[in-house]
Amino acid sequence: WYHDNLTRHAAEALLLSNGQDGSYLLRKSNEREDLYSLSVRGKDSVKHFHVEHTGTSFKFGFNEFCSLKELVMHFANQPLIGSETGTLIVLKHPYPRQVEEPSIYESVRVHTAMQTGRTESDLVPNAPSLGTKEGYLIKQGKIVKNWKTRWFTLHRNELKYFKDQTATEPIRALDLTECSAVQFDYSQERVNCFCLVFPLRTYYLCAKTGIEADEWIKILRWKLSQIRKQLEERNATLSS
Numbered sequence: 173w174y175h176d177n178l179t180r181h182a183a184e185a186l187l188l189s190n191g192q193d194g195s196y197l198l199r200k201s202n203e204r205e206d207l208y209s210l211s212v213r214g215k216d217s218v219k220h221f222h223v224e225h226t227g228t229s230f231k232f233g234f235n236e237f238c239s240l241k242e243l244v245m246h247f248a249n250q251p252l253i254g255s256e257t258g259t260l261i262v263l264k265h266p267y268p269r270q271v272e273e274p275s276i277y278e279s280v281r282v283h284t285a286m287q288t289g290r291t292e293s294d295l296v297p298n299a300p301s302l303g304t305k306e307g308y309l310i311k312q313g314k315i316v317k318n319w320k321t322r323w324f325t326l327h328r329n330e331l332k333y334f335k336d337q338t339a340t341e342p343i344r345a346l347d348l349t350e351c352s353a354v355q356f357d358y359s360q361e362r363v364n365c366f367c368l369v370f371p372l373r374t375y376y377l378c379a380k381t382g383i384e385a386d387e388w389i390k391i392l393r394w395k396l397s398q399i400r401k402q403l404e405e406r407n408a409t410l411s412s
């Protein structure tokens with residue numbers, strides 16, 4: 173469950189896509205060399221906690237531990253205070269590091285062998301791949317600016333929307349390699365809206381809750397960052 177150079181954004185995408193309440197992982201902090209970040213999913217959000225490595229111990233708030241294993245065992249039984257509002261999060265499910273980036277993009281699976289006793293090969297065929305998401309969103313029409321509920325699915329670099337969850341053929345498939353930005357939108361009368369900017373059209377979507385909108389934005393932005401990263405690597409290879 174130690175993910176070395178995993179970024180904050182990628183950690184959130186991993187835990188929100190494939191994790192569950194209480195899933196956690198440890199990564200290097202972007203702020204200082206002697207800091208680690210413990211990223212923990214609590215319901216529909218991810219909290220990040222600093223862990224300081226003193227050289228001989230690990231400091232977490234007012235507590236000090238001889239090893240990371242000791243820290244995790246401690247907080248598996250005593251809830252973390254995850255926010256100023258008093259949200260309690262318990263470390264329940266370590267999120268193991270199976271592959272290195274950038275193969276994480278398509279290859280990471282949720283493996284709960286530690287909790288279930290099953291082997292990794294038992295779990296992989298049925299586990300969802302990273303970066304997949306689906307759910308109902310309300311979409312604004314292109315010509316008639318009315319709002320209709322549509323079923324959206326996100327897989328690889330495609331965001332498809334259907335008339336409803338039972339429909340087999342999508343109304344449209346959006347190629348995210350052509351998308352330039354994903355952001356919250358406050359220009360609509362509705363709340364919890366965000367937009368996807370394409371060369372010929374900007375799509376306006378609304379979620380039921382702010383948390384759900386934030387979750388869609390985070391994973392879509394992460395997708396775009398991975399697409400840009402792959403493009404830069406491809407261009408660098410061609411130029412060399």
